[in-house]
Amino acid sequence: MSDDGAARLPRSERPPPIELRSMCKAFGPVVALRDVSLVGQAGSVHAITGENGAGKSTLMKLLAGVHAPDAGELRIDGRVVHLHSPAAARRAGISTVFQELTVLPNLTVAENLLLGREPTHLGWLGRGAMQAEARAVLARIGIELDPQRACGALSIGEQQMVEIAKGVSTDASVFIFDEPTAPLNRAEVDKLEALIGALKAQGKLIFYISHRLDEIFRLCDTVTVLKDGEWVATEPVSALSADTLITLMVGRPLQALFPPRAATPPGEAALDVRRLTPVAGDASASLLLRRGEIVGLGGLEGQGQREIMRALAGVLKAADCDIVRSARDARSAPFDPREGAVRVVQQGIGLIPEDRKLEGLYMDLSIADNIGLGVLRGLGLMRRARRDRALLERIAAQLQLRARDLSQDAGELSGGNQQKVMVGRWLAAGVDTLLIEQPTRGVDVGAKAEIYGLLREFVAQGGAVLVLSSDLLELIGLCDRILMVRGGRIVGDVPAASASEEALLALALADEPVAAKAAAI
C-alpha cells in the first residue's frame, strides 16, 4: 500500500478526524481530567456533557489549544499533533466557540468576525475585503447586523451570534461549541441549530458541550459523559433516554429537578411595585411579590424584563417608580431603588446578577470573603470577619458547597458552586427578598436542583424571590407564578402549576397570530 493509502480507504476505515488518547490535565493540585479518551467521527454531532467540574470545558480547551495536556496524545486525522496556542489549533482546522464571550466591545462586528485571520497584504489590512467578507458571513448565517457597528453596542444575544458566526465561518474540519445557547433566544437557537445541521451535512465533526438535555437529544448523534474529570460513557444518543443520560451524568438516580411548590398560600406582600418605569418614555410595569412565593419574569430577549429587574435592584436608575416595601415585621414604607444599590441592599433586597464574573463575585477572593461581604456590610471599620466564622460555616453547609475549604478562591469554583456562593452572601446578609437573574446559567443538572432547592427553602422561611430566566421550563418548574413581559409591560400573570411552554410563548409573542408565530419559532 502506498503512503497516501489512508486517503483512499473507505470512510469507516479512515482515521477519525479527532482522537484523544488518555488525556490528563491538572491545575495545581486539582485534577481536571484523568485518562480521558475519545474519538470523534466526521459528519457527526458529538455531545460532551456532565456535571459541574466534570472536565468538559477543560477537555475542549485542550482541543482548542488553550491548555496543553499533562499527558496523553491528540491525533488529528491519525497524526499526533501538539497544539501550543489557539492560533495553532485554528491552523490545524479546529474552530472553537468559547463559553465566555470573546467578542471585543471596541471592535466592529466585521473586525470581530475576522480577528486573527484578517485579509491582509504584507500586514496591511484589506478593509474593503473585511467588510465584504463579514457581510457575506452574516448573510449566509442569516443575522441582520451592520458589520460597521461596534460590538459593545450589541445585546449579549447578538454578541453571542457574532461569536458563533465567527466560529462557523472559519474554514475548519472540527467545530467546538461550548454552551453556545445560554444567552440566546429561541429564534437565535434555531439559527444555531440550522448552522450545526449544515456543518454536519458537509461532513464536519462538531463537538457540542451542553447541559441542556433537550438540545442533546435534538441535535446530537453521540454523547460522551464525563464525571469528576473521568470518562463515564460514550453512547449513541438514540440508545439513551433522558433518565438514563441524567443518571450517567449525576451518577445517582434522577431526583426531581424542581422542589415541590409550597403547600401554603403566599403571605404578605414583600414588594408592591405599583408603577415602575425603568427607562423614560418606555412602558411602566406593576407587579406584586409576596413572601413565600417565587415569581418568574419571562419573555423574549430584550422585552424589558431585565430592565425591570435592574431598576428594582437600583443598578439601573429608573425613570419613575411608586413602590411599597414591607419588611418582615409587616411595616410598610415607600421604597425607591433610585437611591442606589447600597440602599436597596440595606432594605433587605439582594440581586444575584446574570454575569457573576463581572458583577457578582470577587473571583480572586476566598469563598469565606465572598460570603462574608454580606455580613460585613454596614458594620464598623474594626469589625473582624473572624467572629462570623461559625455563621459562614453554617451557611456553607446549607449551600452544600463543593469546594476544598472556605479559603478556596471563588474563581476556581464551577459555575454552580459560584452561584451558591452568591446565594450564600445574601443569606449571610439576612436579606429577605432575592432578585435573581438567570439562576442556573452555566450550571449543571445536579447543581441546578440544589440551587432550586435553596431558593425554595429561602421562601419557605418567609423570603420572596423574583426570578428572571430565559428558560421557560425553568420558570414553569421553579416558580409559583410567572409574569410574562412584552414591550416593558406585564402581559400575563400565569400560575406556574397550570402553565405550558406553548401558552407562555404565545403571551411572549403577541395576542393575535399566536399560532402562526409559535409555529414559526
Place this chain on the structure above:
Amino acid sequence: MRSIRSGISVYTLGLPVLLVVVLGLAIPSFLAPQNLANVSGQITALLIVTLGQMVVALVAGIDLSVGSVISLASCLVATQADPLTGVALALLLGLAVGLVNGAGVALAGIHPLIMTLSTMTFLQGLAFLILPIPGGQIPPSLRELANGTLWGLPQPLLWCALCAGAVALLLHRTRLGLHLFAVGANAHSAQLNGVRTAGVVIAAYAVCSLLAVVSGIYLAARVAAGDPSMGAAFGLESVTAVALGGVQLTGGVGSIVGAITGALSLGLITNGINLFGVSPFLRGAFTGALLLVAVCVQRRRSVGL
C-alpha cells in the same frame, strides 16, 4: 458609537479650542506669528512622544522611559561626527529599548510602571555618561530640518504630520493596529481569537520608543545641542497629554485625534502661563489641577460598559 473605541468627546475636542480662544482674547501677543511658531515648535516634540505613549496606552501599558530615550537620543546625535550615524544609532537604541520594555512586560510579566521606570533610570545614567553637560555638535543640515520652512510651512508641522500620519496608518490600516485595540480591550479574548498578544505588546513599546527617539532628534536639531536632561519632563507630560486626549490608560480606547488635542492643550497651557508671566512653578500646579478636572468631566467608561 465610534467613541467606544476613540474616546473622543466634546471635552477632548473643546479644550484646545477653548484655550486658543481664551489666550487669543486675553493676550494679544499670543497670535503673533513669532509666538505661534514658537508654540508649534514646542508642541511638536510633545506631540510626537504623546503619539507613542498613546500606542502603549492602547495595550493598557505606560512608558515612563520616553523622557530618558529623548535625552539619550539627543546626546547620541550631538556626539557623533556624522549626523546619519547619530540618527541611525539613536533609532537602533530606540528599537532596542522598546523591545526590552515590551519583552519585560509581555514575556516576563513585569508591571509596565516598574519595567519602564527601570529603563528610564538606566538610560538616564547612560545619557549623563555620554554627555555630562549640554553641548555637542548638531550639523546645519539637521538643524535646518527642525527650524526652517518647507513650501512656506514651518518644518515642525511637517514632523507632526509625518508622525501622526504614520501612526494613523498603523492604527487603522494594518493588522497590528487592529490587534493593538483587541489586546487592549481584553488580552485573553484576543489570544483565544488567535492574536499573538505578546508580540503585539512588544511592538507597541517598540513603536513608542522609536517615536521618542524621533522626538529627541527633533529637539536636538531644534536647540542645536544635545542635553542629557532634555527629555526629563516628557515621561509624565506625555501621560498627561494622553489622558487629556480621552485615551483610557486601561487599554483599548484612544485615537490620533485625542493624542493631538491632548498634546495641543498641554502645550497651549504652558505657553499661556509663560505669556501671562506667571511663575513657571505654578504651571505644574495648574496642569495637575486641570488634568484632574479634565479626566473627571470626561465620561469615563471602561471598555464593555
